[in-house]
Amino acid sequence: MRIRTCLAGATGWAGSELARGIAAASDLELVGGVSRSGAGRSLGERIGDPRLDGVRLHATAAEALAAGCDVFVEYTGPESAKANVLAALEHGAHAVVGTSGLADDDYAEIDALARARSLGVLACGNFALTAVLLQKFAEIAARHLSHWEIIDYGSAGKRDVPSGTVRELALRMSQVKPPEPTVAAEQAIGPAATRGASLAGTQVHSLRLPGQVLGVDVVFGIPDQTLVLRHQAGSSAKPYVDGALLAIRRVSTLVGVHRGLDRVLDA
Known part of the structure; x- marks a missing residue:
C-alpha cells in the first residue's frame, strides 16, 4: 500500500x-x-x-x-x-x-x-546528506573541544534567522555540552550585538547576502588549533x-x- x-x-x-x-x-x-x-x-x-x-x-x-x-x-x-x-x-x-x-x-x-x-x-532543518553529516561530526567534535561558534549563511532575501539547519545544529550541540567562551558576549567591550546572538548557548552569526543559498560553518578553537566544519548548498x-x-x-x-x-x- x-x-x-x-x-x-x-x-x-x-x-x-x-x-x-x-x-x-x-x-x-x-x-x-x-x-x-x-x-x-x-x-x-x-x-x-x-x-x-x-x-x-x-x-x-x-x-x-x-x-x-x-x-x-x-x-x-x-x-x-x-x-x-x-x-x-x-x-x-x-x-x-x-x-x-x-x-x-x-x-x-x-x-x-x-x-x-x-x-x-x-x-529536518536540512535534508541534504552533507548537512546531516555536518551535524554528526559537530556533535563528535563538541565532545572533545571546548570553544565554538556558528556562522549561518543565507540568500539576501532569506528572512528567518538563523536557518532551520542552524537552529537544529545549535540545539543538538547544546545537548552534548555548552561551549566555554573565554569572554562572554555580554562582557565584551563595544556593541554586544557584534558578537552574534546566543542560541542554545552557542554564539551564532547570520549573514544574508546575494550569491549565497544556504551554508553553515561550525568553527572550533582550542589553543594553537582551529577546526572548521562546512556545509554549503548550491542553487538546486x-x-x-x-x-x-x-x-x-x-x-x-x-x-x-x-x-x-x-x-x-x-x-
Whole structure:
C-alpha cells in the first residue's frame, strides 16, 4: 500500500522538486498540495509535470487535509508552518517539517499534540546528506573541544534567522555540552550585538547576502588549533529530495517530535 502524502508548498523551490520525487516513487502517492498562488489548478499543470496532473492544489492546509492523507509535508514558510503541522496532526496525519523558522517553543507545542495523538513529527532543518553529516561530526567534535561558534549563511532575501539547519545544529550541540567562551558576549567591550546572538548557548552569526543559498560553518578553537566544519548548498533543490523521501517513509515509526534526519537513517 502506497503512503498517501499531502505537500504544503508544492509549487515552491524545494516543494516542486520533492513533488517530482514523490511522483517517481512506486511506494508513495501525492494526493494533494497546498499553494495559494496555484489554488484550484492541477499541480502537474503548475510545475510542468504530467505525472502530477491529477493532484489538485488548495489554498490552505485545512482544505488539502480534508481529503485525508498518511503523511503531511510542510514546506511553506515560518508564518504558516506551525498552524499547518498542528492541523495535520488534528487530522490524524504524521508530519515531516522542512520549513525553517520554527522556535523551540513551537516544537514543544507540536510535540505535546503529536504525543497525545500517538503520531510522529520529523523536523529536518536540512535534508541534504552533507548537512546531516555536518551535524554528526559537530556533535563528535563538541565532545572533545571546548570553544565554538556558528556562522549561518543565507540568500539576501532569506528572512528567518538563523536557518532551520542552524537552529537544529545549535540545539543538538547544546545537548552534548555548552561551549566555554573565554569572554562572554555580554562582557565584551563595544556593541554586544557584534558578537552574534546566543542560541542554545552557542554564539551564532547570520549573514544574508546575494550569491549565497544556504551554508553553515561550525568553527572550533582550542589553543594553537582551529577546526572548521562546512556545509554549503548550491542553487538546486535536488540534494534535498532523497532525504525528504526517506523522512516520509520513516516518520510513521516515530511518536512525538524528533529533530534531524539521522533519527531515522538506521531505522
